[in-house]
Amino acid sequence: MIKHYYWPTPNGHKTAIMLEEVELEYEVCTVNILEGDQFDPAFIAISPNNRIPAIVDTDGPQGEPYTVFESGAILMYLAEKTGKLWPQDSVERYDVIQWLMFQMGNVGPMFGQNGYFQGYCPEDVPLAKERYHNVCKQLYGVMDRRLGESEYLAGSNYSIADVATFPWAMPKQQEMHRIDITQYPNVKRWSETVAMRPAVQRGIAVMAEDMKVGNPTEETYNNMFGAKQFKQ
Ligand SMILES: N[C@@H](CCC(=O)N[C@@H](CS)C(=O)NCC(=O)O)C(=O)O
Numbered sequence: 586m587i588k589h590y591y592w593p594t595p596n597g598h599k600t601a602i603m604l605e606e607v608e609l610e611y612e613v614c615t616v617n618i619l620e621g622d623q624f625d626p627a628f629i630a631i632s633p634n635n636r637i638p639a640i641v642d643t644d645g646p647q648g649e650p651y652t653v654f655e656s657g658a659i660l661m662y663l664a665e666k667t668g669k670l671w672p673q674d675s676v677e678r679y680d681v682i683q684w685l686m687f688q689m690g691n692v693g694p695m696f697g698q699n700g701y702f703q704g705y706c707p708e709d710v711p712l713a714k715e716r717y718h719n720v721c722k723q724l725y726g727v728m729d730r731r732l733g734e735s736e737y738l739a740g741s742n743y744s745i746a747d748v749a750t751f752p753w754a755m756p757k758q759q760e761m762h763r764i765d766i767t768q769y770p771n772v773k774r775w776s777e778t779v780a781m782r783p784a785v786q787r788g789i790a791v792m793a794e795d796m797k798v799g800n801p802t803e804e805t806y807n808n809m810f811g812a813k814q815f816k817q
Pocket residue numbers: 594595596597618623635636637638654655656657693808809814
């Protein structure tokens with residue numbers, strides 16, 4: 586059984602989708618990051634950087650409970666545990682790992698900054714808005730070129746690289762990141778294909794009604810982006 590420490594955000598969606606894709610039995614353990622649940626010492630013992638998602642596999646290696654934090658590591662762990670979305674061939678597997686790392690090191694962090702300066706920053710900071718929007722568009726360009734030569738990010742098969750990237754590049758996020766998707770027809774084709782997968786739809790639907798960071802109160806802003814973040 587997998588305990589899934591979760592809140593419905595793009596990083597949370599990655600592992601929610603993955604759990605549906607690999608069909609492992611799981612339980613959702615809600616971590617309300619707007620209300621500051623991520624600072625609970627019991628959660629930090631599982632996720633040292635106070636961020637969702639995290640998992641505890643009650644039936645981990647050697648039958649012992651095992652905790653995993655960082656969404657990319659969780660996707661790799663679940664892929665390896667089940668053998669799904671995880672090629673056996675080492676070249677194909679490293680193609681997956683490269684595009685997974687591209688998401689973890691670039692798409693996630695940069696889109697996150699773009700989202701912050703476009704939507705949540707209490708001040709208008711034009712230079713930051715322009716910079717992160719440009720970085721975001723550049724990364725869309727990289728994905729578009731790649732998806733012009735292969736059906737999915739890591740090659741001809743759907744993989745954890747797509748699971749990691751889709752929640753940051755799905756239509757709702759394209760809008761939030763001020764992306765004109767007609768400029769990136771291959772990303773458009775890919776995102777529409779991935780969105781049709783039943784497991785993706787089930788994953789995105791988990792706690793969908795709670796996905797509302799918009800117009801944060803002083804307290805929720807403080808928990809997500811403000812003083813509370815830097816207290817430890
Ligand atoms: N690199 C981490 C990033 C996770 C992350 O930023 N999670 C956000 C939600 S999308 C979070 O938990 N924020 C709460 C906080 O910053 O206190 C991963 O991919 O798992």
